Amino acid sequence: xxxxxxxxxxxxAALTTGASQAAEELVTDISSHQIAITSRFSGTSLLLFGAVxxxxxxxxxxxxxxxxxYDIVVVVRGPEIPHVVRKKDRVTGIWINTEAxxxxxxxxxxxxxxxxxxxxxxxxxxxxxxxxGLDQVSFEWDGTPPKDPDAYRAAVLRIMRANGLYTEKFGxxxxxxxxxxxxxxxxxxxxxxGRYEAHVYLVRDGxxxxxxxxxxxxxxxxxxxxxxxxxKTRPAAYGVMAVALALVAGLIAGTVSxxxxx
Numbered sequence: 001x002x003x004x005x006x007x008x009x010x011x012x013a014a015l016t017t018g019a020s021q022a023a024e025e026l027v028t029d030i031s032s033h034q035i036a037i038t039s040r041f042s043g044t045s046l047l048l049f050g051a052v053x054x055x056x057x058x059x060x061x062x063x064x065x066x067x068x069x070y071d072i073v074v075v076v077r078g079p080e081i082p083h084v085v086r087k088k089d090r091v092t093g094i095w096i097n098t099e100a101x102x103x104x105x106x107x108x109x110x111x112x113x114x115x116x117x118x119x120x121x122x123x124x125x126x127x128x129x130x131x132x133g134l135d136q137v138s139f140e141w142d143g144t145p146p147k148d149p150d151a152y153r154a155a156v157l158r159i160m161r162a163n164g165l166y167t168e169k170f171g172x173x174x175x176x177x178x179x180x181x182x183x184x185x186x187x188x189x190x191x192x193x194g195r196y197e198a199h200v201y202l203v204r205d206g207x208x209x210x211x212x213x214x215x216x217x218x219x220x221x222x223x224x225x226x227x228x229x230x231x232k233t234r235p236a237a238y239g240v241m242a243v244a245l246a247l248v249a250g251l252i253a254g255t256v257s258x259x260x261x262x
Contacts, residue, residue, distance in 0.1 A: 024070075025053040026212040028200045035187055035218045043189045046216070048074055048113075048198055049182040071114065071121040071203040072173055072181045073132055078109025078165075078218070079194030082142065085152050101146040103156065106137060108192035110160075112168045113183040115175055123206035130201065130208055134168055164188035193218050 028050030035044060052070060083106065087099040112134070118127050127133055139153050146152045160166035165188065173183040185198070196218060201211040 023054075024202055024204070024209055026200055026202055026210055027051045027053055028198075028212050028214060030198055030214055030216060033214070033216045035191070035216070036221045037191075037193065037218065038221055041189060043187060043191075045184045045186045047182060047184055048076075048200070048214075049180070050200060050212075051179045051181070052202060054179070069204070070175075070209075071116060072175060072183075073112065073114045073118070073121075073201040073203060074173060074183055074185070075132060075199045075201075076109070076111045076185050076196060076216075077107045077199070078192055078196050079107075080105035081108040081192060082106075083156060085146070085156055087146070087152075099146060101144075101149075101152055102142040104140040104142045106139065106156075108165065108194070109187070109196065110134065110137060110166045111185050113173045113185065114168075114170050115173045115181070117170045121203050121206065126207050130211070132201070134166055137166075163190060165190070165192075187218065191218055193220055 028048065030049075031047040035046070083103040085101050085103060086097045088095045089098040091098070112132065114121070118133055122132075128136060131138070134157060137157075139149070139156070141149065157166060164186075167186070173181060175181045194217070196216045198214045198216060199211060200214070201208050203209070
């Protein structure tokens with residue numbers, strides 16, 4: 001009764017303004033807005049879920065489901081991080097770095113989950129408008145670009161995929177009935193620290209009709225936070241301490257080894 005009353009109110013408002021298009025709103029949330037990295041962190045998954053709230057001026061709520069069909073795309077982007085890409089060549093039987101190029105900051109993490117492949121849901125040019133998909137990640141070179149930029153781009157994408165930091169999953173996002181949807185996003189053990197944004201796009205008739213973003217963060221806690229802050233704020237002192245600890249550990253290991261060898 002309440003839903004039909006709300007529908008009637010919005011229908012009257014739409015007719016009053018001469019609107020003929022359906023209006024949809026997204027209501028989304030995520031199971032946790034913070035990922036804490038501790039010494040036991042081995043990766044984790046977060047559940048992103050939501051609902052589509054329909055306010056339609058010209059479609060009755062008894063309309064069959066296929067007349068109200070839609071798709072959902074979820075993109076989680078991590079902090080922007082610069083990269084140095086090096087090319088190795090074999091010289092006199094030895095593999096050495098022969099060329100390097102510096103990339104301007106790109107997402108340190110990019111995960112896309114969609115109800116079906118992007119080419120099947122979007123009209124031409126629509127995915128590009130919202131930079132959806134790994135092929136839309138912008139690559140800009142800091143300084144002189146490499147001789148073969150496409151090869152370098154492919155190498156970066158391959159490495160990020162292999163490390164689990166760039167993923168695309170189609171058909172894994174579940175649409176439940178006419179309004180509900182859910183998907184899981186995995187964050188690997190090597191996920192970078194920083195601020196993230198989860199973007200949700202509602203797609204209907206090949207175009208994005210509305211979208212919403214939800215913030216989340218990945219941060220170190222406990223002793224990991226102390227060490228991380230020390231390394232960032234005092235890198236020289238951190239380097240000296242790391243070398244000193246390595247020497248002490250080596251001396252202790254050598255002493256123990258000699259004692260048990262006699």
